[in-house]
Amino acid sequence: MNPAMPSQYRANYQHMPPRSTHTSASKQRGSGAPLPAVQQTPSQAQIDAAKQAANMAQDAAKRRANKPTEKNIPEGVEDLVLGDGVQQYKRLREVERKLDAVMMRKRLDIQDSAQHSAKRYKTMQVWISNTVENQPWQARTLETDMFDFNTGVEATYKVKIEGRLLDDDDLDDATDYGSDDENFGISLHQRNDEDSMDQDDEPPQQSVKPATMHTRTKFSHFFKAITVDFDRGKNLQPDAATQIEWKKPLGQLNVPLRPGADFDCLEFERKGDENINCTINFYRDEIPERFRLSKELGELLDTEEEDRAAIIVGIWEYVKAMNLQQDEEKRLIQCDDRLRALFKADTFFFPELTALIAPHISPLAPLPLPYTIRVDPSFHSSPTPPATIYALRLPTPSPLPALKAPIAYLNPHPTPHPTPHATVLRQLSLYDDHLALLVSAIAHSKAKHAFLSEMSRDPVGFVNRWVKSQKRDMEVIVGEAGKGEEAMGEEWRRGGKSGAWGTENVRESVGLMVQKVR
Numbered sequence: 242m243n244p245a246m247p248s249q250y251r252a253n254y255q256h257m258p259p260r261s262t263h264t265s266a267s268k269q270r271g272s273g274a275p276l277p278a279v280q281q282t283p284s285q286a287q288i289d290a291a292k293q294a295a296n297m298a299q300d301a302a303k304r305r306a307n308k309p310t311e312k313n314i315p316e317g318v319e320d321l322v323l324g325d326g327v328q329q330y331k332r333l334r335e336v337e338r339k340l341d342a343v344m345m346r347k348r349l350d351i352q353d354s355a356q357h358s359a360k361r362y363k364t365m366q367v368w369i370s371n372t373v374e375n376q377p378w379q380a381r382t383l384e385t386d387m388f389d390f391n392t393g394v395e396a397t398y399k400v401k402i403e404g405r406l407l408d409d410d411d412l413d414d415a416t417d418y419g420s421d422d423e424n425f426g427i428s429l430h431q432r433n434d435e436d437s438m439d440q441d442d443e444p445p446q447q448s449v450k451p452a453t454m455h456t457r458t459k460f461s462h463f464f465k466a467i468t469v470d471f472d473r474g475k476n477l478q479p480d481a482a483t484q485i486e487w488k489k490p491l492g493q494l495n496v497p498l499r500p501g502a503d504f505d506c507l508e509f510e511r512k513g514d515e516n517i518n519c520t521i522n523f524y525r526d527e528i529p530e531r532f533r534l535s536k537e538l539g540e541l542l543d544t545e546e547e548d549r550a551a552i553i554v555g556i557w558e559y560v561k562a563m564n565l566q567q568d569e570e571k572r573l574i575q576c577d578d579r580l581r582a583l584f585k586a587d588t589f590f591f592p593e594l595t596a597l598i599a600p601h602i603s604p605l606a607p608l609p610l611p612y613t614i615r616v617d618p619s620f621h622s623s624p625t626p627p628a629t630i631y632a633l634r635l636p637t638p639s640p641l642p643a644l645k646a647p648i649a650y651l652n653p654h655p656t657p658h659p660t661p662h663a664t665v666l667r668q669l670s671l672y673d674d675h676l677a678l679l680v681s682a683i684a685h686s687k688a689k690h691a692f693l694s695e696m697s698r699d700p701v702g703f704v705n706r707w708v709k710s711q712k713r714d715m716e717v718i719v720g721e722a723g724k725g726e727e728a729m730g731e732e733w734r735r736g737g738k739s740g741a742w743g744t745e746n747v748r749e750s751v752g753l754m755v756q757k758v759r
Contacts, residue, residue, distance in 0.1 A: 404460035
């Protein structure tokens with residue numbers, strides 16, 4: 242049992258107010274409602290700068306709206322001008338319209354070809370070699386009668402991996418390696434570095450065109466990762482490392498890599514005094530990324546590797562060829578036996594195809610190149626040990642994006658790094674603006690000529706008609722049309738197609754009023 246409460250505490254306990262559930266809950270949560278964030282009030286200078294920027298933007302928009310764009314000379318000017326200048330200008334305008342149509346068609350063709358261009362494959366030669374240092378057989382200062390043969394330095398080897406993309410003219414033979422995985426890594430032969438590399442361990446210069454003006458794509462551009470797996474347990478490695486890995490740093494699309502990440506030669510050095518087998522894996526970097534397809538999807542598309550867009554297009558073409566769309570809902574696809582075996586469903590919505598093909602695609606397998614790291618004296622007896630050479634058949638970027646980039650009409654606006662074509666295009670744009678101003682001035686001059694010519698034939702009648710027209714326009718502007726006697730003149734009382742009530746504007750206005758009444 243609980244002991245009796247003392248009298249001095251019992252009195253205070255009885256006079257305590259009942260505890261509110263809301264109060265206790267708020268006290269348990271913390272100090273009530275959170276304080277509002279402190280907002281910094283902009284200074285008067287910032288407000289003035291913002292207003293000035295808004296006014297400048299509004300003025301620029303007004304100038305763009307009021308800028309003349311018409312470049313066709315008004316009809317009838319050729320009758321007022323001596324010579325055939327107007328006829329020649331019209332012929333030039335017709336040629337310009339035809340040229341613009343041809344350029345637009347070519348531009349669309351280039352964009353379509355760049356998006357649906359076929360893969361181009363080229364051969365890359367990969368040289369793999371290794372050198373050694375401080376091996377036991379390289380030590381010449383040891384005495385044969387000494388018990389301790391340790392020299393104080395550890396034996397090491399250095400492996401060098403070099404790659405060079407060969408042009409079509411650089412291939413000595415006409416062997417077609419194909420594009421299958423069996424032909425992606427082919428060991429050509431082993432030969433001495435005097436034949437395969439220069440003295441500075443560079444790939445052979447005779448296999449490269451002597452005068453190439455374009456920028457050569459480097460070895461690291463084609464791979465997103467390179468790994469070296471040693472065929473030896475971790476406990477047997479001197480440095481306890483069984484894998485070496487290089488990964489390409491993530492960057493923006495079409496932005497060149499930094500100098501350290503863009504290379505033609507990859508080297509690594511490790512400890513060891515025994516021959517060891519290793520496998521060098523190359524993970525391809527392709528844009529758009531290709532995937533290996535499952536057996537069912539590969540049989541449907543008749544390919545083993547493809548990118549996402551091509552997979553969706555291939556399935557869409559199959560659906561259209563087999564007439565699998567439902568009549569009422571075109572997005573709903575009725576599966577046949579092959580699609581039912583692939584997606585395990587009788588129907589599916591075509592927008593869901595991206596999620597449906599996800600289980601049937603997987604990343605491409607790396608390209609494995611076996612290599613034996615030799616440290617024995619018989620292999621390194623010559624000053625330049627032989628190198629193992631492989632030929633890889635790799636997809637290369639399409640040349641169309643690089644070819645269409647310098648075209649002038651692709652970028653008519655100023656850029657941080659303008660090209661000569663863009664500069665010429667901006668100059669032509671200025672000429673077009675000036676031409677529009679000249680055509681506008683010609684139109685004003687023609688109107689002025691018509692005004693003065695009409696006035697010269699009947700000055701009194703022309704002035705009276707002009708004054709009445711101006712008066713009527715003013716009444717329409719101030720909203721007083723129809724209140725005075727002038728609005729009930731002869732022209733308003735006359736009917737027929739030639740009268741004021743038979744015009745196209747009146748018919749459209751009456752039609753709108755009838756529609757509103759309904």
